[in-house]
Amino acid sequence: MPPPTVLIVGLGFMGGSLASALVQAGWSVLLHHRRSEVSARAAALGYGEQILALPDGMGRAQIAVVCTPVSTIVPLVRQLVAMPGQALISDIGSVKGPLCRDLADLSRAGRFIGSHPMAGSHLQGLEHARPDLFQGCTTVITPVPSTPQAGIALIERCWQAVGSRIHRLPPDEHDRAVAEVSHLPHIAAAAVAAGVSDASLALAASGFRDTTRVAAGDPALWADILLSNRLQVAQAIRTTTGRLHELLVLLEQGDAQAVAGWLSQGQLGRQRFELLRHLPAQAEGGGEE
């Protein structure tokens, strides 16, 4: 079974990384970007063949992966599905519930399956693309119960080819999970970094460095992500402010044991993460910077 041909639509950091990883895995890759100078640059980098007119790419591909900002995905998928061919369409959007509801008819028909590779960087743009980005990362796919098995097998094969582990989740469960492990950390990092005075920064060390790292991410891109998942994100923020108010009360009461108990919940969550992460550590490789 020869590798399918994949059309990548949108050649930023993620799309460029996926294209370069698939080429490295021996797959045929077609490259499209709304600005043709970007797809020309990707082709010059050896990431695949430049496609100027999207219908030409759709006519030749078995899989099309939309790698554009979350809010642009639904209309773009609707355009693609009306083009020639029967390519399975996927995406890499970091929010899945609203998108999969909007595209439910296409999921049932086997034309669309949502994907979300849990990899990324605060660096943006094709020039930072890396073929090893997906090595050892988890990629969530969000088929619906009636999505045909052949499509699921095809998209899983694509992500496995670039080194990903597959994790199937219903779209809403995916969104709650990323609110907790990705969107909330980003918000917390931004809130901590925003409050810091110049005088204080002179004392900032490794704790500040790591806790605020993701706050460097592109604000427009992240606003798009947070708004796309606003219900789950709002819930995660409210849980967090509730926790912070609890700590304020304990500090006011001066109860060392209760403050330690509050901190222990965080320590426990972190320990559960480390435990989970170390179990498959050998298989992980360089997927996470």
Next chain:
Amino acid sequence: MPPPTVLIVGLGFMGGSLASALVQAGWSVLLHHRRSEVSARAAALGYGEQILALPDGMGRAQIAVVCTPVSTIVPLVRQLVAMPGQALISDIGSVKGPLCRDLADLSRAGRFIGSHPMAGSHLQGLEHARPDLFQGCTTVITPVPSTPQAGIALIERCWQAVGSRIHRLPPDEHDRAVAEVSHLPHIAAAAVAAGVSDASLALAASGFRDTTRVAAGDPALWADILLSNRLQVAQAIRTTTGRLHELLVLLEQGDAQAVAGWLSQGQLGRQRFELLRHLPAQAEGGGEE
């Protein structure tokens, strides 16, 4: 001028690291711990000479550094100052205001100067001590206006010998700064890690990993730190919950530009940190893990 003799009181991770670093710099080090098996182990590791009775150490030292938990420092310094000799006493407590007020008479008399090396680890105990811990880190010292210059010069010489940059700050300014760049990041990390479900952890990647790293720290130790700095910490928490409420409103309004603006403040804070940190990058060495 030969290096002075330094008495280290309390041989956990920080005290052990300071002892080993001073020995490596060619200084004479005396080791005391309330449990003699710990000072015996430190001596066996080559970190200095074991001292069983504290007055013997105080009689021989030019500097004594108290490396015990924050809440134990004031009574311990009071004991030390009543012992033989005229050693300058310092500490490594991560909160300075209340402590320096309690010891103001000794600061004026030149017997006490507060120190806080901005280095650490979530690993605890003598067995993790590292002679390079202070290389390139900033150490804050908090003399009062009437502290004699000779004492200031002596404690600066000690921290510089282990590779630290010196930063002089009034105690309360130090406490506000560490609330912002150390205590608040710890609290945010714990709040994010505490809320995570097992199902979500399967999707946790590098963002979660870095944002929550410090939450692994010892809860009892951190409860002690937060309570010692409770006024500044409470202020930092209130500022943060205020910011989070602001974001909730913007998400509800669905205003992408305003959400991006909110995130930009975090990005800017992070960029200011990176800028400050990269300027003296050559001089920093391995001080931060």
